[in-house]
Amino acid sequence: MPKGKDVIGLASDKKAVMVDLKFMDFLGLWQHFTIPISELNEAVFDEGLGFDGSSIRGWAPIHASDMLVFPDPDTAVMDPFMKDATLSLICNIFDPITKEPYSRDPRFIAQKAERFLKQTGLGDTAYYGPEAEFFIFDGVSYDTGVNHAHYRIESREGQWETGHARETHFDGKHAHEVPNLGYKPRYKEGYFPVAPIDSQQDLRTEMVRVMEQVGIQVERQHHEVATAGQAEIDIRFDSLVRCADKLMWFKYIIKNVALRNGKTVTFMPKPLYGDNGSGMHTHQSIWKGGKPLFAGDGYAGMSEMAMHYIGGLLKHARALAALCNPTTNSYKRLVPGFEAPVNLAYSSRNRSASIRIPMYSPSPKAKRLEFRSPDPSCNPYLAFAAMLMAGLDGIENRVDPGDPLDKDIYGLSPEELKDVPKMPGSLEEALDCLKKDHEFLLKGDVFTQDVIEAWIDTKIEKELNPVRLRPSPMEFALYFDI
Numbered sequence: 001m002p003k004g005k006d007v008i009g010l011a012s013d014k015k016a017v018m019v020d021l022k023f024m025d026f027l028g029l030w031q032h033f034t035i036p037i038s039e040l041n042e043a044v045f046d047e048g049l050g051f052d053g054s055s056i057r058g059w060a061p062i063h064a065s066d067m068l069v070f071p072d073p074d075t076a077v078m079d080p081f082m083k084d085a086t087l088s089l090i091c092n093i094f095d096p097i098t099k100e101p102y103s104r105d106p107r108f109i110a111q112k113a114e115r116f117l118k119q120t121g122l123g124d125t126a127y128y129g130p131e132a133e134f135f136i137f138d139g140v141s142y143d144t145g146v147n148h149a150h151y152r153i154e155s156r157e158g159q160w161e162t163g164h165a166r167e168t169h170f171d172g173k174h175a176h177e178v179p180n181l182g183y184k185p186r187y188k189e190g191y192f193p194v195a196p197i198d199s200q201q202d203l204r205t206e207m208v209r210v211m212e213q214v215g216i217q218v219e220r221q222h223h224e225v226a227t228a229g230q231a232e233i234d235i236r237f238d239s240l241v242r243c244a245d246k247l248m249w250f251k252y253i254i255k256n257v258a259l260r261n262g263k264t265v266t267f268m269p270k271p272l273y274g275d276n277g278s279g280m281h282t283h284q285s286i287w288k289g290g291k292p293l294f295a296g297d298g299y300a301g302m303s304e305m306a307m308h309y310i311g312g313l314l315k316h317a318r319a320l321a322a323l324c325n326p327t328t329n330s331y332k333r334l335v336p337g338f339e340a341p342v343n344l345a346y347s348s349r350n351r352s353a354s355i356r357i358p359m360y361s362p363s364p365k366a367k368r369l370e371f372r373s374p375d376p377s378c379n380p381y382l383a384f385a386a387m388l389m390a391g392l393d394g395i396e397n398r399v400d401p402g403d404p405l406d407k408d409i410y411g412l413s414p415e416e417l418k419d420v421p422k423m424p425g426s427l428e429e430a431l432d433c434l435k436k437d438h439e440f441l442l443k444g445d446v447f448t449q450d451v452i453e454a455w456i457d458t459k460i461e462k463e464l465n466p467v468r469l470r471p472s473p474m475e476f477a478l479y480f481d482i
Contacts, residue, residue, distance in 0.1 A: 007045070138263060184197070218234065243384065269325070270330075321434075336425075342373075342422050347404045393443070
């Protein structure tokens with residue numbers, strides 16, 4: 001485990017002139033401030049640095065706004081985007097009065113979840129492997145006011161562009177018109193033809209190479225199903241907190257590589273109407289003493305522990321939605337009748353179930369489950385911690401997941417699906433489920449009642465109500481002449 005002096009030595013070796021201190025806000029965006037290298041000394045790691053916590057979404061009120069960041073020496077890496085050589089450190093948040101970790105710091109909650117797993121004696125490591133899908137667009141505009149609202153997405157890959165004689169290209173600084181040359185992925189057919197239909201191969205490769213610079217191991221990259229530049233880059237699994245750290249680097253790198261190439265990226269779950277949305281299928285397993293605990297001689301080669309873990313996820317999935325699908329836009333993706341993981345069932349090889357057991361390899365080390373409902377708008381520290389707590393509750397209470405649903409769920413009739421539970425249909429419903437079902441999150445003081453209440457209140461006040469109160473363009477199309 002590196003110490004402060006090791007980080008200072010690294011900074012010297014890399015000729016860093018600045019140090020960037022990154023930390024996670026409550027809802028899921030990285031925040032940062034930067035100090036000159038002359039300000040980095042061992043005391044920073046022991047005493048922290050102060051900032052205004054009241055300016056961070058969902059955090060301290062202004063009368064108790066002083067906070068401290070404590071850099072984690074184990075996260076030191078050179079930032080690949082700063083003009084001047086800059087060392088980056090991910091930080092934990094502390095209260096300056098009590099000197100205790102701040103209860104609403106998402107990274108602290110994830111650390112407590114890892115600690116709770118060890119305290120149970122069930123395992124010592126929870127591994128997570130997220131597949132965060134995203135869209136690469138050429139441009140976007142949006143605005144809303146008292147008397148107007150609009151959004152518009154620009155993409156030379158957009159299937160809707162095929163009828164135009166000319167199309168707009170962006171060179172990073174300017175937009176210019178060129179002849180339309182076709183080769184645009186048809187709706188739901190972006191998975192995954194070669195160039196020239198896939199126009200973003202080199203851009204995704206650039207993203208991968210930058211990820212490798214900061215220590216992220218990438219397994220593959222490819223175009224995804226939707227038109228208009230939907231993409232996926234799969235990173236290798238890691239332990240809960242380390243994987244959440246890497247997912248934040250993942251988003252940071254993808255957005256900044258796109259920007260320097262004159263593109264823009266969104267992790268919104270459903271930016272396009274009528275085509276596939278972006279999910280974050282999350283692979284997970286528990287290990288102990290270097291041995292995988294989800295491998296066994298049960299269904300699909302899974303252990304009894306793994307099946308109880310699945311039972312816990314299914315039991316609490318509707319409450320988990322408030323943390324794993326935490327935006328109003330999330331529920332534009334989770335719609336019954338389309339190819340979305342809304343049915344709370346499990347199966348092997350079956351991507352129409354909300355929990356899939358991959359069957360690519362018979363190796364015990366490869367035994368894991370894939371929870372397909374989460375999306376990339378989530379705060380990964382909170383989402384991973386909540387999924388682990390649900391699974392552990394299932395193991396502790398020996399929750400039976402029921403029988404697998406080994407058939408194409410999308411092809412079943414409503415009558416055949418009437419007894420299969422569903423994910424919530426809206427953020428409002430998901431938050432209500434979390435209100436009613438969160439005791440499992442409070443075990444081991446991993447989540448606190450204050451965190452749950454603050455999450456629900458913030459989501460209602462800052463997101464749910466503003467969306468609910470505003471008319472949409474579709475409502476004008478439906479009702480203006482009523």
